[in-house]
Amino acid sequence: MKTIHLSPRLQMVADMVAQQKKNGWLVDVGTDHAYLPAWLLQEHREQFAYIIATDLRRGPLDRARQTAREAGCGEDIDFRLCDGLAAVDPREADIIVIAGMGGETIVHILKSACWAPDWWLGDGPMEDKVLVLQPMSSMPELRDWLQRSGFRIEEERLAKEGETLYTALLVRAGEMAPLRPAELWAGKNTGAPLRGEWLDQWIARTGRALEGMARARGEETASRRWALEEVRSGLVEMKKEWEQWQR
Ligand SMILES: C[S@@+](CC[C@H](N)C(=O)[O-])C[C@H]1O[C@@H](n2cnc3c(N)ncnc32)[C@H](O)[C@@H]1O
Incomplete structure (x- = not known):
């Protein structure tokens, strides 16, 4: 069985996911190689009741299946070919990861799936749902959209790969103090060593x-x-x- 090793960027995302509640249903949107769900299953199998991995394209989803087979968890991930969360029922998700994509794509995915607080309020305890977002670009636009759309950024972390810094956001439905212009750009990662x-x-x-x-x-x-x-x-x-x- 192949052991999965994550890059610092993906490890940051995985650690944020692993600290969430036990027995959750996880959706990894835009999974590509499925390194994230495969690592989580290798290291924290007991923590997840169900894992769905989606991707827009067939090639990445085939790679994802291969990784999962090699990592010994081919049967434990439900692979779905779709745009964002389009083929995921809202009740199938406690934790939603959208990592390694532009901020605009993340907004598109959240908007078009109607994963808005209205829905969370209407159909279950919203405090149980969490988004882990790892944007590669358009961060001010993403943070601005989140705060205007009824989401609260609870935590931001940073990771470094080579010379490149990455951020990841832990987000729930709810209100937060409006972000100042500079905070829209850099976030409120006050505790991050980087x-x-x-x-x-x-x-x-x-x-x-x-x-x-x-x-x-x-x-x-x-x-x-x-x-x-x-x-x-x-x-x-x-x-x-x-x-x-x-x-
Ligand atoms: C750069 S990879 C990131 C993979 C992984 N999430 C990570 O963070 O390493 C981006 C993946 O997202 C997929 N993707 C892009 N837009 C998408 C969308 N709207 N819905 C689902 N998957 C999407 C791409 O096909 C690609 O496999």
Whole structure:
């Protein structure tokens, strides 16, 4: 039997899933190689009552089946070919993982599956449901959509692979204090050891974006530049707070 080893990014996601309630029904959306469900079954089999792995494309789903067979859990994962959660009944999911995808795709999946708090409130105890989201891009847009759509980001973690930093969000239905512009970009991962580096990265990125806008003219550009300057100064402030907190 092949032992599954996860990359730091996927390990972060797996650890967030593993800390959830026992006996849950898990859906891994966009599973690709199915490394996540296979690792969870190898390490925490007793914790999951049922695991569904979905993917939009047949190729990744075939790879997923192969991983599961090699890892000795081929019979324990229910593979479904679909867009996001389209072939998953809401009652089949306590924990929903959407990892390794752009923030816009994650929003599309959540929106089109009607996994909104309204539904959670109407059909079962919403506090039992959890989303673990690991966006690769469009993070401000994702956080903004979550807060406008009745979701609460409970925790954010960071992981590093090579020089690249990744974030993962633990989300439930519910209200949260509105995120400030800089928090929409960098999140509220205040306890993460990599936060200093993470903030540096966003400060540098917003700085480059502002440089790129420097020569552009027009009212729209001016308001975009103003908004980005606000984000950048918020990030710089967050970095200072982080440094003080480290002393
Ligand atoms: C980069 S892989 C990420 C795999 C794994 N979740 C991870 O984090 O390592 C993205 C996978 O999501 C799948 N995917 C993209 N859009 C999807 C959608 N709307 N619904 C289901 N799967 C999707 C792709 O086919 C691909 O297999």
